[in-house]
Amino acid sequence: MVGTRVTSQTVRYRERLWVPWWWWPLGFALAALIALEVNQGVAALPDWVPFAALGGVAAAALLWLGRSEVAVMAGDDGVELWAGPAHLPASVISRSAEVPRSAKSAALGRQLDPAAYVLHKAWVGPMILVVLDDPDDPTPYWLVSCRHPERVLSALRAENP
Numbered sequence: 001m002v003g004t005r006v007t008s009q010t011v012r013y014r015e016r017l018w019v020p021w022w023w024w025p026l027g028f029a030l031a032a033l034i035a036l037e038v039n040q041g042v043a044a045l046p047d048w049v050p051f052a053a054l055g056g057v058a059a060a061a062l063l064w065l066g067r068s069e070v071a072v073m074a075g076d077d078g079v080e081l082w083a084g085p086a087h088l089p090a091s092v093i094s095r096s097a098e099v100p101r102s103a104k105s106a107a108l109g110r111q112l113d114p115a116a117y118v119l120h121k122a123w124v125g126p127m128i129l130v131v132l133d134d135p136d137d138p139t140p141y142w143l144v145s146c147r148h149p150e151r152v153l154s155a156l157r158a159e160n161p
């Protein structure tokens with residue numbers, strides 16, 4: 001292929017931000033309750049149809065909520081932080097720190113810069129703060145939810161292999 005560039009990337013850290021396991025029984029219980037109401041209101045439907053349809057809707061909604069991923073990838077161009085669909089080269093990071101669960105409210109509240117990139121999942125406690133030093137990017141920093149911020153930060157700070 002002419003004009004294409006093949007790069008090999010290795011995964012230093014990857015985590016999917018799934019919803020907590022206990023949301024699944026609650027989601028299916030809610031779907032069953034609504035299906036029961038539909039069965040009582042619409043006698044012409046077979047009894048299993050609302051349960052199957054709403055069970056599928058509940059599963060799809062819970063999978064959709066957990067679609068975000070945080071990853072640190074190392075490749076020929078250096079180390080990159082991936083947060084959802086966005087990625088950031090580690091070379092433009094000037095500082096990084098862990099934001100504990102107790103400080104999350106302040107970081108997302110009055111202290112939040114409207115130009116910041118935020119990937120926040122309420123069911124994930126801690127976050128990382130990555131301050132950028134890139135004159136071409138108007139984004140001052142990233143706030144990213146992750147379950148193991150120390151692993152993400154150590155993968156970002158590690159030297160290239």
